[in-house]
Amino acid sequence: MASLTIRLHPADNVVVAGADLPEGTALPDTGVVARTAIPSGHKVAVQAIAVGEPVRKYNQVIGFATAPIAPGDHVHVHNIGVGDSFERDYAFGADAHATDLVPEAERATFQGIVRPDGRVATRNxxxxxxxxxxxxxxxxxxxxxxxxxxxxxxxxxxxxxxxxxxxxxxxxxxxxxxxxxxxxxxxxxxxxxxxxxxxxxxxxxxxxxxxxxxxxxxxxxxxxxxxxxxxxxxxxxxxxxxxxxxxxxxxxxxDVTRETVPASHLILALQCGGSDGYSGITANPALGHAVDLLIRNGGTAVLSETPEVYGAEHLLTRRAVSPAVGGTLVERIRWWEDYTSRTGGEMNNNPSPGNKKGGLTTILEKSLGAVAKAGTTNLVEVVRYAEPITGPGLVFMDTPGYDPVSATGQVAGGANVLCFTTGRGSVFGCKPTPSLKLATNTALFRKMPDDMDIDCGPIATGDATIEEVGRAIFQLILDTASGRKTKSEELGFGSDEFTPWQMGAVM
Amino acid sequence: MASLTIRLHPADNVVVAGADLPEGTALPDTGVVARTAIPSGHKVAVQAIAVGEPVRKYNQVIGFATAPIAPGDHVHVHNIGVGDSFERDYAFGADAHATDLVPEAERATFQGIVRPDGRVATRNxxxxxxxxxxxxxxxxxxxxxxxxxxxxxxxxxxxxxxxxxxxxxxxxxxxxxxxxxxxxxxxxxxxxxxxxxxxxxxxxxxxxxxxxxxxxxxxxxxxxxxxxxxxxxxxxxxxxxxxxxxxxxxxxxxDVTRETVPASHLILALQCGGSDGYSGITANPALGHAVDLLIRNGGTAVLSETPEVYGAEHLLTRRAVSPAVGGTLVERIRWWEDYTSRTGGEMNNNPSPGNKKGGLTTILEKSLGAVAKAGTTNLVEVVRYAEPITGPGLVFMDTPGYDPVSATGQVAGGANVLCFTTGRGSVFGCKPTPSLKLATNTALFRKMPDDMDIDCGPIATGDATIEEVGRAIFQLILDTASGRKTKSEELGFGSDEFTPWQMGAVM
Ligand SMILES: [Ca+2]
Ligand SMILES: [Ca+2]
Ligand SMILES: [Ca+2]
Ligand SMILES: [Ca+2]
Ligand SMILES: [Ca+2]
Missing domain, CATH: 3.40.1400 (Ribose 5-phosphate Isomerase B; Chain: A,)
Incomplete structure (x- = not known):
């Protein structure tokens, strides 16, 4: 059954319109009525928000009210902003919190190949x-x-x-x-x-x-x-x-056999490419829920694509386990500023006019769409491109946003499963690591059935919750790590996607 | 029969030692005796050269005497230099001269595939x-x-x-x-x-x-x-x-047939990679002779690899048919200076200590080793990377020195045969254009028999002249254009070498 709105987290004070909502539409499960027309993809308040109070989506701050907001109000550039002080404050660790680990005895497992040195392979x-x-x-x-x-x-x-x-x-x-x-x-x-x-x-x-x-x-x-x-x-x-x-x-x-090993041996690479308006409300938060499950089970996930976090790195520094970890991320951001100023690249992650038309209000909200796929746990480590990933927990690897280059760095770092969210339909494999494709919308899932592994579209129509799809993704990760072939493996992808980052001038 | 010295052009006032020559060695065909020991690869004067007079190798100026030079003297950093005024003077067209075209009726031909638009293919x-x-x-x-x-x-x-x-x-x-x-x-x-x-x-x-x-x-x-x-x-x-x-x-x-067409339909790409001490005295000048033959027959050749000409662009500007052509080359040189200063590449084509030990004295001489493969005719056109090559005559395309990137630009420009000189043993193909490998030394030719198409080593031992090997290369170019397979085609090279120049930052 289709729902009119999408609530990205129970603690949020806004929900997202799943379709164009006429003025006066009753918002499900809220007792709130839309006070104006709300375009599809835009936000509507479900609580009163006073001037200066935070607006929360994904249970994270996407901005602060710049005018009084009543329940049912359209929430956008006219009544929220990021605020200068927030922008300048990396607040290392301000939002860090203990991870709710699953008791050892109850932790998820998969069928892995244990190498002589004790490391675990998902492929051979x-x-x-x-x-x-x-x-x-x-x-x-x-x-x-x-x-x-x-x-x-x-x-x-x-x-x-x-x-x-x-x-x-x-x-x-x-x-x-x-x-x-x-x-x-x-x-x-x-x-x-x-x-x-x-x-x-x-x-x-x-x-x-x-x-x-x-x-x-x-x-x-x-x-x-x-x-x-x-x-x-x-x-x-x-x-x-x-x-x-x-x-x-x-x-x-x-001469290898698979055996039962804990999910703590998984290093999950996170990618998105060919994003669309659904990426930030279906596949990315659903993957984020799967990442939270993985990390609660002792595993590791690696977020990357620095240019897509740029300007909203606060989202991650506030979750850093230490000032050192947060500071390393800020140092990488500074490196990019220097690199692009020298090489003519452009660092601008602000919402474009098109983004704004689609309902994205602030740079924090836009980046959250991408960062949502990393879930809600602490940032435990920041590594440079292709450096070994240690974990356990959520790790950030500094990479470009270009998918094959980014994923190549993650696999070099040790990632042994990859999840790739896509709205337009990316086709991606990265041998020797299996790559799962998560469609942000059902139309895509049906249009490219041989390429997409899982459909996150039902979240947008209210036919599934983020948590339900997140659990399905986590199970698919475990099955894939145990040897189940991904769509891209069945097709034979994965050789031509190896693309080391070419950082210097070709001479 | 082995010769002790290599004379790169009849008009030269130095020859190159083909082996370590003891003091007192009589130099063949010159009446001159070595006045000191001459290391292999180093130059010895065969005429007296007064202070300020040009030293000529490849019939081109490689420097000026800074001390009186007697016949039989070792010629190196102690008695020649480039001179400031030469370095600053692009002298557009100073050395340009009419091309000695072969009469139309006597021109070389090959068996080509004529396309509907009149252009001629060497492969299908x-x-x-x-x-x-x-x-x-x-x-x-x-x-x-x-x-x-x-x-x-x-x-x-x-x-x-x-x-x-x-x-x-x-x-x-x-x-x-x-x-x-x-x-x-x-x-x-x-x-x-x-x-x-x-x-x-x-x-x-x-x-x-x-x-x-x-x-x-x-x-x-x-x-x-x-x-x-x-x-x-x-x-x-x-x-x-x-x-x-x-x-x-x-x-x-x-549904195509080959038919006899004039060699003027050939656009020959020139490459060198994995150079050694013989590159500048065997394969490159021999290829240069073949290029002169091709151009005298109405054809086109394209020299590239700007970083290897850098600092000695005078060699080409002096041969430019017009100030406009010379000026375009200088403009590309300036572009590289800016590009590398921004991106951390290094433009330094000066002879290294190792080059000097091997006998290369000046930046002009070092670059001449590379430029020698372009022969002696006028520079008629300068194009940017991957731009269409018009010709006829000698064209310069601005490319990096990295072989696959450079050759990709040349083929994009329309090159339909490629000659690649190599001392260390490059393995290179570039479909859809056939690629010939020219070994600078016989040891390499024997060590990699399945990869090398022609041996230019006999020039170093006096068993063949530059002109003889040049004629053999020209014939092999015609045969290859007519459908004869190169070694790299027999092996199956040419798909993985397509490498467009990645000029900007990866984001
Ligand atoms: Ca992305
Ligand atoms: Ca991406
Ligand atoms: Ca070269
Ligand atoms: Ca080269
Ligand atoms: Ca390639």
Whole structure:
């Protein structure tokens, strides 16, 4: 049954119109009547709010009343604002609170693959990574030899995947850019979802294999092998040698079994892309509820996409477990300001005229739409792009907003499941980590049935609550981590989405 | 028979030692005796050079004597320098001269495919191009359907190739970065080596298909089709529809014959990568001789890699056919200075201590090693990255030095053959354009026999002259343009090397 309004949290003093509401419409479950027409997606007050009092949506402050607001009033730019003092006050930890952990004995579990070092994998791949674009074709040729029925005798291997990129030369041999590239490659090399990795180089590139191994403290051996084409007799000889090496690994890589492990071994990457007006009221808050469940069960989630938080980083600093954690986030924000001023990018996350027309009033509210997918727990850690994610709890990784670049950093950091909310219909996979697609609206879910894993649209029509969909997402995360294939895995996505952040000038 | 020295041009007043020469070594064909020991790769004077007189190598000025030089003297940093006035004087056109064109009736020809609009192709591919990383996987899935024996009934089709990239979103919707990306995609879409092209988008990306078509003046029709995944029912439906569309084109695309056409239809891209001490004395000057032959036959060649010319742009401005052409090059040099100062790249093409140890004395000499591959004719045109190359004659395209990015710009500009000199052993292909690999030394040619197309090493040992190898390269260019497969085509290179220049910050 369709509902006229969406309440994003029981403690909110506004609700969102799920359709254009004529003046005089009775708002369900509130005893309140709309005092003017309320356009779809816009907010209407369900309590009186005095001047200076906070307006709450997602149980978070999206602004303060600048005029007296009566129940049933349209709440928008004419009667709320952010306020200067709020804007300047990072209030580290002001909203932090103890996490309501589920008792150990009752915690959720999944069927994972426990690696020799105790880390837990959700998939079992062999990876071919490249130092430079020049070894990309050879890497793909090697992976090609393991397509079709080549792995039929090894049912526990999910595949041999080549993750190539366009970078690695024509760049400085030191500095932020090569550091980030090295972290990314090393993060994948260490990822528990890879049982074994071959790092393939050309030989004369700036991003030298030996230096990568040394700087990142990687250990070369059976499960991390390296090869350079120029030292191996050229392309054909390198491909032959690599295929032989990988064939020799197959029996051992196949020799794994899944066992019951606690959900605390999950590191969930959060993404949104191709957002629409429903993102902030259906899929993102539903994913946020799933994240709260995961973290209450001892797990970890990682929020990213710094440009989409920009200007509203207060939302996160107030939840930081310590001034140090909050301060690291602020430092990353400052880095972006400098970076974009130098490189001609634009940092402006303010609601656009279109956003405002759709009902988004303040920069806090707009960012909350994105941040809602991270739930309500404390921010425990802030890491740089592709750095290892420790957790447990909610972690922020500094990344661009561009989906493949952002997700590549998260997977490099150790994410072993990914949830991607989308309103327009993103198609995204990120081997070796399974990627779930959460549709913000039912029309999309029906239009792209082979790509979308779950429909969050029923929240908008009142046919499901945020909590109900959030629980379904959490269960799907557990099932996926246990081996259930995502839509993007069934289709074969995940090789071409590996996109390390190219931070410097191409020379 | 091995020679002790290499003379790069008959008019030079220095020769290069092909091995470590002890003091007193008689230099062949000169009547000159080495007055000191000359390390391999270093220069020795074969004429007296007075203070202030030019030192000539490649028949070009590499510096001026700063001390009296006698025949047999070691010529290096102790007795030559560039001179301030030379450094500041672009001398537009000072060295320009009429091209010694081969009479029309005697001009070289090749077997080309004449397209309906009169342009000539050297290959006959169907291309799948993408607007954004998000459609890369689908593009490859489509191309995958035409692998193996799928084209057995269409012997005149070279393949269906997906050229994907990592960019197209997380970027500004206007400015240099998206302009360059659009030019690149449009240049490939118009390339005569593609009989037909499908441009595949996701739908919500910054780099919108409609805008690309409009801004670049492309004509959508049978041979240039477009599709967006979000408007086509998702990935699986899009792949099915695309495969059907391409299948329908196969009979017509196959219906081509090669015919004799003048070499003036060739646009030869020049690249070097993985250079070594031999690059500037074997492969590059030999390729330069081939370029002179091509241009004397009415053809076009395109030199690029601006950072490798930086500081020695005088070499090209002096050969410019007009102040306007020379000035455009200088304007691009200034752009790079600004770009790198903002983005933290480094513009420094001066000989390094290692270069100097190897015998390179001045920035002019070092750059000449790279510029030598462009031969000796006038500079007729300077274009920006991925802009259409007009010719005929020698053209400069402003690109980074990073090989795949540079070559992608050249192919977008219309290059239909590419020659790549390499000392360390680059492996490079760039569908739809055939790529020839020119080894600077015989050891490399033998070490990577499946990757290298021609051995320029015999120049260093005196077993062949620059002119002889140059003629062989020119013949190989004609044969390749006529359909003979290059080593990289036999191996299957050319999809993963498509790398549009990413000029802006990733957001
Ligand atoms: Ca987003
Ligand atoms: Ca995003
Ligand atoms: Ca590529
Ligand atoms: Ca070069
Ligand atoms: Ca290069």
């Amino acid at each position: 791949y062999i990876g071919i990574l490249t130092t430079v674009n020049c070894s990309a074709t050879a890497a793909r040729m090697i992976a090609d030899q393991f397509r079709g029925n080549a792995l039929a005798a090894y049912p526990n291997i999910d595949g041999v995947v080549a993750l190539t990129h366009s970078y690695g030369c024509g760049m400085g041999s030191q500095g932020d850019a090569i550091d980030a590239l090295r972290r990314t490659i090393a993060g994948y090399a260490r990822h528990p979802n890879f049982a074994a990795v071959l790092v393939l180089g050309l030989g004369c590139e700036v991003n030298q294999i030996d230096k990568l191994v040394e700087v990142e403290g990687l250990t070369v051996g059976d499960t991390l092998q390296t090869l350079a084409i120029q030292e191996s007799g050229g392309t054909a000889a390198t491909v032959r040698a690599s295929v032989e090496r990988i064939r020799a690994l197959l029996p051992r890589v196949n | 591919y169907i291309g799948i191009l993408t607007t954004v990383n998000c459609s890369a996987t689908a593009a490859r899935m489509i191309a995958d359907q035409f692998r193996g024996n799928a084209l057995a009934a269409y012997p005149n089709i070279d393949g269906v190739v997906a050229l994907t990239h990592s960019y197209g979103c997380g970027m500004g919707s206007q400015g240099d970065a998206i302009d360059a990306l659009r030019r690149t995609i449009a240049g490939y879409a118009r390339h005569p080596n593609f009989a037909a092209v499908l441009v595949l988008g996701l739908g919500c990306e910054v780099n919108q298909i409609d805008k690309l078509v409009e801004v670049e003046g492309l004509t959508v029709g049978d041979t240039l089709q477009t599709l967006a995944i979000q408007e086509s029912g998702g990935t699986a439906a899009t792949v099915r529809a695309s495969v059907e569309r391409i299948r329908a084109l196969l009979p017509r695309v196959n």
